[in-house]
Amino acid sequence: MFADRAKIYVKSGKGGDGCVSFRREKYVPAGGPDGGDGGKGGDVILEVDEGLNTLIDFRNTRKYKAEDGYPGDKKNCRGKDGRDIVLKVPQGTVVKEAESGQVIVDMSGDNRRIVLLKGGRGGSGNQHYATSTMQAPKYAQPGRPAKELNLMLELKVIADVGLVGLPNVGKSTLLARVSNAKPKIANYHFTTLNPNLGVIDLDGTKGFVMADIPGLIEGASEGVGLGHEFLRHIERTKVIIHIVDAAGTEGRDPVADIYAINKELDAYNADIAKRPQVIAANKIDAIYDKENDSIAAIKAEFEPKGIPVYPISAVSGAGVRELLYRVNEMLENLGQEVTVFEREYFPEQAGVQAEAEAYTVSYDADADEYVIAGPKIDKMLGYTNLDSEKGFAFFQKFLKESGILTKLEELGIEDGDTVRMYGLTFDYYK
Ligand SMILES: Nc1nc2c(ncn2[C@@H]2O[C@H](COP(=O)(O)OP(=O)(O)OP(=O)(O)O)[C@@H](O)[C@H]2O)c(=O)[nH]1
Ligand SMILES: [Mg+2]
Structure with a gap:
């Protein structure tokens, strides 16, 4: 069968988290931070393949995901980048955002290879967060989130x-x-x-x-x-x-x-x-x-x-x-020009971040720590310099307004208890 339409889901790779680590050398009691950066998440790439003339492969496999970046490691080791995923399409494939039907890219004319979704950047390791007042940063930046999109692929024959x-x-x-x-x-x-x-x-x-x-x-x-x-x-x-x-x-x-x-x-x-x-x-x-x-x-x-x-x-x-x-x-x-459809949808600007902006608040009995996790926190921490007074005030305001503090109290948190968010731990005081 001549398959000229297919609906698929694509997702880029999440960036690898930065690492929190401290140098350990003989005779050096407290080494400086040496946590490496996370690797970049893989991109979702589209490429024209001259040998293809239908979209039939996309009817059989509907989900495509690039690899996540690897986390950074101690001794300033950078995490490996996630592998890209390359989708081969026939020339003349028009790629649209599935819901709105807006054109993202038309794989014809000069469009032979394009990066459809970029992988998340890797987070910086704690080595980047040492300042004169904070010699032992326990914070490393989480990797940037992955991006996802539902696509409608349509093959429009290119005939003279x-x-x-x-x-x-x-x-x-x-x-x-x-x-x-x-x-x-x-x-x-x-x-x-x-x-x-x-x-x-x-x-x-x-x-x-x-x-x-x-x-x-x-x-x-x-x-x-x-x-x-x-x-x-x-x-x-x-x-x-x-x-x-x-x-x-x-x-x-x-x-x-x-x-x-x-x-x-x-x-x-x-x-x-x-x-x-x-x-x-x-x-x-x-x-x-x-x-x-x-x-x-x-x-x-x-x-x-x-x-x-x-x-x-x-x-x-x-x-x-x-x-x-x-x-x-x-x-x-x-003359020779082909009608190429204009771009109407920009994945980088639209809200296509993978996973809802949710967070979870829980109590880890083994470590006796309260744990906050989720992409929203991820994002917030990545943009905030907690070493600065302003940054820290902003962070506290966020905890309050997002309802995280209320949740912690519901779980029975008390003054002096430890809270953990990704690489960061801090003590709770009301
Ligand atoms: N006598 C005669 N019959 C023709 C001619 N061209 C096509 N036919 C006949 O017309 C009928 C339809 O031909 P097709 O080529 O299938 O027509 P089509 O336009 O592709 O039809 P659809 O695919 O249904 O839109 C067939 O029985 C053909 O043999 C012609 O030049 N002379
Ligand atoms: Mg016919």
């Missing part, structure tokens, strides 16, 4: 040319005739449900890529008949071949059909409607009614509007070469 039209008009037949692609062809509506890509080799040209888009119907721009799913694939094509059943084999009026489809394109995205278009009036081998010349009618209606009309038979091949050379010429006049 899109074949657009009602169901059953011969889009797949044309693609199969002129390219290496082998799409399913059948005489019923919605035979094609996922786009097929084919490479068109034309003598004396660079060639181009053409996509056979599933049939569109009236109301497609409002989602009728999976319209949105299908229209999405046209967004990146540069030239549109609008195929119509000129023989009216289903008793329809080709001119009205062309207007109906163009109306849907315009309603979905006005930009698409403005792209250069060629009309391929198909199934001319099946025109028996010489009285009503449908080709002349289509030409009379659309050529004055600057839309060229090519009568073809995708079955016999009549007129197909002329059509393709014209399309190639239009592409050459357009």
Whole structure:
């Protein structure tokens, strides 16, 4: 199955905690602090892999996590950095924040490799916290938290040319005739449900890529008949071949059909409607009614509007070469740039910190210490210089306002008891 959408969860690595340690040397009673820094957490990286053309792997595995940084060690040893995780995606994958649907990055054009989520920085070891008044800091900085995101990956085919039209008009037949692609062809509506890509080799040209888009119907721009799913694939094509059943084999009026489809394109995205278009009036081998010349009618209606009309038979091949050379010429006049979607969502700025901002307060009977833990404390301690008077006042205010003091009292804390938060221990006084 052609998987072109997948929802996944990614998380970067947490930074390793800084270490609290003191030098121990012979004949030196109290050595200075020598706790090393924690290592950096691994990043979540996206990379284009030319060999991939579906998102199927992401349907099987949905969680991706980079490695946490390792904690620092004594003797100023820095912790090892956590391993990055590299997600390989096909070119043309648009990465969106799952809930808002905002674009984070479009892996096409120059975007070959990007760091989606950075790992947390490692915390500084206690060696950094020695000051003239505090020679033996028992505090080391915790590593920065990990970040997480829910992503929607969407593969939007990158084709130069899109074949657009009602169901059953011969889009797949044309693609199969002129390219290496082998799409399913059948005489019923919605035979094609996922786009097929084919490479068109034309003598004396660079060639181009053409996509056979599933049939569109009236109301497609409002989602009728999976319209949105299908229209999405046209967004990146540069030239549109609008195929119509000129023989009216289903008793329809080709001119009205062309207007109906163009109306849907315009309603979905006005930009698409403005792209250069060629009309391929198909199934001319099946025109028996010489009285009503449908080709002349289509030409009379659309050529004055600057839309060229090519009568073809995708079955016999009549007129197909002329059509393709014209399309190639239009592409050459357009230049090479691809539509790349702009970034709308910035993980670094949004609140995507892993884990809720919770903390826990407990009593550790073995150590006879009260223990406070949680990412909020982590963060707070990391930013506060407790050696300064201001910093310490801020810290006390935080303990009070966050409700931590109340919790400690509920647990029965008394003056002089020891409280532990990460590397930091202090005595409690009301
Ligand atoms: N006589 C004739 N029949 C054609 C021609 N092109 C396609 N057909 C027939 O039309 C029917 C539909 O062709 P497809 O190529 O599957 O049409 P499609 O536009 O891809 O249809 P969907 O995928 O359902 O949107 C098949 O029975 C084809 O054999 C043509 O040039 N002449
Ligand atoms: Mg088809």
